[in-house]
Amino acid sequence: MMTNRSQIVITKVQDKTILVSVHNDKLYDVLVENEENTSGNVGDIFVGKVQNVVDNIHAAFVEFEKNKVGFLPLSECQGKTVKAGDEFVVQIKQAAVKTKQPVLTIFPEIAGRFAVVSTKSKTKGVSKKITEEEKKKELYKILEDFCEDPYGVILRTSAKAASEEEIRKECTGLLKQMHELMNYSEYKTRFSCLYREASFYLKYIRSLELSNFERIVTDLQSVYEELYPIYGDKVELYSDDSYSLDKLLGISTKLLKANEKKVWLKSGGNLVIEPTEALTVIDVNTGKAVDGRRNKETTFYKINCEAAIEAARQIRMRNLSGIILIDFIDMKEQEHVEELMQLLRMKLSEDKVKTVLVDITKLGLVEITRMKKNPPLREALSWE
DSSP: OSSSSSSEEEEEEEEEEEEEETTTTTTEEEEEOOOOOSOOOOOOEEEEEEEEEEEEGTTEEEEEEEEEEEEEGGGGGGOOOTTTTOOEEEEEEOOOOBBBBBBEEEEEEEOSSSEEESOOOOEEEEEETTTHHHHHHHHHHHGGTTTTTEEEEEEEEGGGGGGHHHHHHHHHHHHHHHHHHHHHHSSSSHHHHHHOOHHHHHHHTSSOOGOSEEEEEEHHHHHHHOOOOOGGGGEEOOOOOOHHHHHHHHHHHHHHHHOOOOEEOSSSOOOEEEEEEEEEEEEEOTTTTTTTOHHHHHHHHHHHHHHHHHHHHHHHHHHHOOEEEEOOOOOOOOOHHHHHHHHHHHHTOOOSSOEEEEEETTTTOEEEEEEOOSOOHHHHOOOO
């Protein structure tokens, strides 16, 4: 079994189900099952009741299950008046992190393989990652059939490889499901669960353009039985009891390295990654890369480019979020700086989690923000 390929791997590490995306033997996205989560999963939909509204933080606290409370930003409500005692449909938008409660929205959405249906607006659109004009026209043509529906439909990147029949069938099914759910909610009592999100690995796989991956491989029978009816021969069951899938692909070894502070680059330079409570700092160092080199500007540029590619991967793999600052090696030529920023922006755009390259500060630090969706890898797995 070759390891030098693009694949999705689902296995057990530390008795937790994990998913990793592997490209050329390197880990990129790492998702870990959160067995200790007692506050609901992202995507779950409930009938909630407002406990109280706190004007000075522009938020309401909503009990969505008995003794389970979420944080609802009033900015999410698009002008809707919210007061204590109100009951309405809410969906978990962001998971609870440490002492912070889950973040809620009053505009639920349901995702499928090719489309997302949202109650927030009537917008019918296509993923920004689909850039081919002819394909976009084809997809918008399909969406015309749903233009009168009051709910929005966004076609995902994976719709690019789907047939017109598949897209129409899924959009029709998701819209029907959302209408039934919202109508059903009017007759349900508070704290009722209206919808449970799919398993974390199925939700992730749905978001992919699977043509970029050769296979989905797992050594878990239950996962195989869940995925095979959907994705067919793309899914493989690994069943060699004498040598585990984890050991074959070196998953645990690679995850252990992802817990280390220093990351070496092929050039001899390195990254030092320092997460703190407020932000994460990534420092780029020349290391052994400049010994005996005469043209230091060119050397610095090459190290920085290698560092940008690796930093983008480390951010994804470690699931870093919030404010991230990268201290690249100083370069004198503005053209090199602009090319470096372009490269970093391109690599960050490959992340499934919303990541924004904000700017370069006056001190020369590159500022990045990344949406917080799940706990960082260092908290999800323990290597003590």
